[in-house]
Amino acid sequence: MAIEQVPVAKTETSISNDLTDPVYLKKLRSQMLKFATLQLRDEALAEDAVQEALMGALKNAKAFNRRSALKTWVFAILKNKIADVLRKGQRTLEASRLLRDNEEENNLDELFNSKGLWQVDERPAAWSQPMESVKSDHFWQIFEACLSGLPENQSRLFMMREFIELDSAEICENMNISTSNLHVMLYRARLRLRECLENHWFSDGEKP
Amino acid sequence: MINCQQVTRLFSDAQERPLSLKERTSLKVHIMMCSGCRNFGKQMNILRQLTHEYVKGTQGAHSNEDIADTDNNSQD
Numbered sequence: 696m697a698i699e700q701v702p703v704a705k706t707e708t709s710i711s712n713d714l715t716d717p718v719y720l721k722k723l724r725s726q727m728l729k730f731a732t733l734q735l736r737d738e739a740l741a742e743d744a745v746q747e748a749l750m751g752a753l754k755n756a757k758a759f760n761r762r763s764a765l766k767t768w769v770f771a772i773l774k775n776k777i778a779d780v781l782r783k784g785q786r787t788l789e790a791s792r793l794l795r796d797n798e799e800e801n802n803l804d805e806l807f808n809s810k811g812l813w814q815v816d817e818r819p820a821a822w823s824q825p826m827e828s829v830k831s832d833h834f835w836q837i838f839e840a841c842l843s844g845l846p847e848n849q850s851r852l853f854m855m856r857e858f859i860e861l862d863s864a865e866i867c868e869n870m871n872i873s874t875s876n877l878h879v880m881l882y883r884a885r886l887r888l889r890e891c892l893e894n895h896w897f898s899d900g901e902k903p
Numbered sequence: 904m905i906n907c908q909q910v911t912r913l914f915s916d917a918q919e920r921p922l923s924l925k926e927r928t929s930l931k932v933h934i935m936m937c938s939g940c941r942n943f944g945k946q947m948n949i950l951r952q953l954t955h956e957y958v959k960g961t962q963g964a965h966s967n968e969d970i971a972d973t974d975n976n977s978q979d
Contacts, residue, residue, distance in 0.1 A: 730958075811906030818939035825949045829956045838957060857954040863919050882915040889946050892953075 724749070727773055733839065734777050734854045736847065744780055748773040778859050781851065782869040806886065819889065822897040834896055841891035849884040856881060905929045910940045914947045 724745060731741035752769045806817045813819075828834040842850060852870070855861050861869075867877050905913075910933045913926055922930070934941040 807906075807908045811908035813907045813937075813939045819942040819946060821938075821942050822946060822949065825946075826952065826956075829953065835957065838953065857951060858958050878916055878919055881919065882912050885915050885918075885947060885950060886911065889943070889950060892950075893946075 723769065727770070730770070731773060731777055733842065734851075734858060735780055736851075740780055744773060744776040748776050774859050778855070778861065781855055781859075806890070817890070820893060820898060822893070825897065828896065837895045838892065841888055841895065844891060845884055845887055849880050849887070852877060852880045853884040853888075905933060907933075907937060907940050910934070910937070911943050914940075914944045918947060918951060 727745045727748065728741055731744045732738055735741045735744065748769055751772045806814060808814055842853075845853065852866065855866050855870075856863070863874060863877060866872075867874050870877075872880075910930060913922060913930055916922065930944070934944060
């Protein structure tokens with residue numbers, strides 16, 4: 696879709712202080728891009744989604760007179776745009792890829808022995824004060840790296856579920872997968888993420 | 904008796920659907936004896952909380968502005 700130029704300065708004076716403030720707009724845009732790129736894994740698609748969300752915000756900007764409300768609202772629009780793109784992208788979740796992900800189960804099996812019990816060195820350790828981590832920029836870098844390290848389908852489904860907070864039924868319908876398939880994929884994503892966070896962050900000095 | 908692999912799957916499923924009484928009982932019995940799965944269960948909830956914090960942080964919550972007036976920021 697072609698994006699028409701929106702005449703910002705004419706009517707939306709109440710909000711133009713924000714969305715026409717180049718410094719503010721640049722920061723907001725870069726936050727949105729980071730968010731969208733991580734989920735869509737495609738910079739061009741992410742750029743488009745961000746652009747459309749910003750345009751949508753400008754068109755309806757009159758109602759917003761506080762910057763914080765505007766920001767929250769712009770992200771709500773962006774979340775919807777991303778959900779749309781992900782839904783349209785269901786082609787990419789073909790059976791062959793699900794199969795390939797099935798093969799990865801072998802790797803996950805390394806976490807457990809033949810009886811399905813934790814391998815001794817894989818057993819989850821206690822995390823000390825995990826919510827304190829949110830204050831650390833380094834933690835979020837690790838979090839992003841772990842998320843990016845997931846197989847593509849797993850991370851996409853995980854983000855649809857946990858970032859965009861679509862419910863199971865909606866994800867299954869739109870991605871054309873069964874509930875059990877979704878639950879297996881989410882399980883694997885969580886196993887991996889948990890392990891990655893523990894190995895790279897929570898195990899520092901905490902491992903028994 | 905269910906094993907650790909099955910227990911961890913149930914902990915993940917618990918984020919998606921209500922577990923049956925039988926499933927919940929199996930979990931409880933297992934984690935009484937297994938510290939690894941006990942930790943895992945707690946960490947599933949933590950993972951969800953951290954993910955929500957991440958999304959909030961990306962939305963610029965660092966700024967401490969009042970952003971509580973839309974439905975997007977409630978976690979429950």
